[in-house]
Amino acid sequence: DSGVTQTPKHLITATGQRVTLRCSPRSGDLSVYWYQQSLDQGLQFLIQYYNGEERAKGNILERFSAQQFPDLHSELNLSSLELGDSALYFCASSETLQETQYFGPGTRLLVL
């Protein structure tokens, strides 16, 4: 158990819908990262927050957005969902910007 929690574990929705994935970092960690893992793309970095502020962006679509709240939990919002958005979404956290990242168990999203 890494100490990072993600909810929900599974999510099934339809194309065009919007969903929110939630991540609670390890106690004391200020930085949160979001990654997407699809069958054809592997694990890809989406976005990173540090102490409430966006710090880095990766291959994140404009339909996706995220935020980190004052209590340091983070949410990833996915809108106008497409079949291709079906994937595993992982959150990771680290104490600072340079420290080791620890991953949560992931949310499996299926878009039908």
Next chain:
Amino acid sequence: DAKTTQPTSMDCAEGRAANLPCNHSTISGNEYVYWYRQIHSQGPQYIIHGLKNNETNEMASLIITEDRKSSTLILPHATLRDTAVYYCIGRPFNQAGTALIFGKGTTLSVSS
């Protein structure tokens, strides 16, 4: 980030040492070598990291060549539960907010 090269797959007998190689000939002096593994579709699990000295923890040992162009992850007594995809990743330590860049990794199969 340094590009790493790993064998696609490896086999290991249970109870034997598993030695997983990684080539990172383009690694720069400010990059750590990180190892993660992913068991089935679980969240990636941090194993170990190092800069230039060999490192050991309760999970594994990391041997980095003196020229830092390659490294070997050693699982001293592999068990069936070590069957996973192992990722070797180069990550700068002096750049804030650096995400992990995952390649395809090595699929290690441990059999009895």
